[in-house]
Amino acid sequence: MVRARTIALALPLLLAAACGKAGLREWRPEDHDSGVTSSSPISTTPTNDDPHASARAVFGSQCASCHGNEGRGDGPMAAMFRPADLSASALQSARTDAELAASITAGRGRMPAFGQNLRPEAVSALVRLIRSWRR
Numbered sequence: 395m396v397r398a399r400t401i402a403l404a405l406p407l408l409l410a411a412a413c414g415k416a417g418l419r420e421w422r423p424e425d426h427d428s429g430v431t432s433s434s435p436i437s438t439t440p441t442n443d444d445p446h447a448s449a450r451a452v453f454g455s456q457c458a459s460c461h462g463n464e465g466r467g468d469g470p471m472a473a474m475f476r477p478a479d480l481s482a483s484a485l486q487s488a489r490t491d492a493e494l495a496a497s498i499t500a501g502r503g504r505m506p507a508f509g510q511n512l513r514p515e516a517v518s519a520l521v522r523l524i525r526s527w528r529r
């Protein structure tokens with residue numbers, strides 16, 4: 395019993411140490427393209443303390459390259475795509491939730507459509523995350 399508990403406690407630490415090495419992780423098939431398209435829908439299982447945790451994860455992998463981690467329009471590809479600052483209150487008041495969701499699903503300007511990759515619940519969760527950034 396004692397040994398089993400010790401192992402249960404030590405294992406996550408060992409894994410964390412192994413994975414934390416220089417921030418390296420294994421190559422995944424999604425890495426092949428830039429993350430703009432992904433064939434499998436992303437799970438939106440809600441998690442404990444952060445109500446936006448799953449949306450944040452989706453945003454980080456699918457949207458932040460253009461929009462930046464907090465939607466300010468400062469991602470690494472922003473210079474090429476010129477995305478709007480999603481946190482700007484002018485933009486936020488000018489749009490309904492449905493309009494924001496429609497842009498995510500169908501695309502807008504140079505932004506590709508994400509309707510094929512994201513379930514409707516994931517799109518709603520992204521809209522709530524974007525609303526939480528309003529300045």
Ligand code: HEC
Pocket residue numbers: 430453456457458459460461471475476477478480485489493494495497498502503504505506508520524
């Ligand atoms: C390839 C770059 C790129 C990616 C990736 C991208 N966007 Fe965009 N996004 C844009 C551009 C460009 C616009 C158009 C800017 C504008 O509306 O003037 C835009 C517009 C939007 C809008 C509408 C803003 C408005 O004016 O109403 C929303 C909402 C949005 N993006 C959310 C997302 C979300 C959520 C994701 C990830 C699922 C995402 N974007 C991924 C480039 C991108």
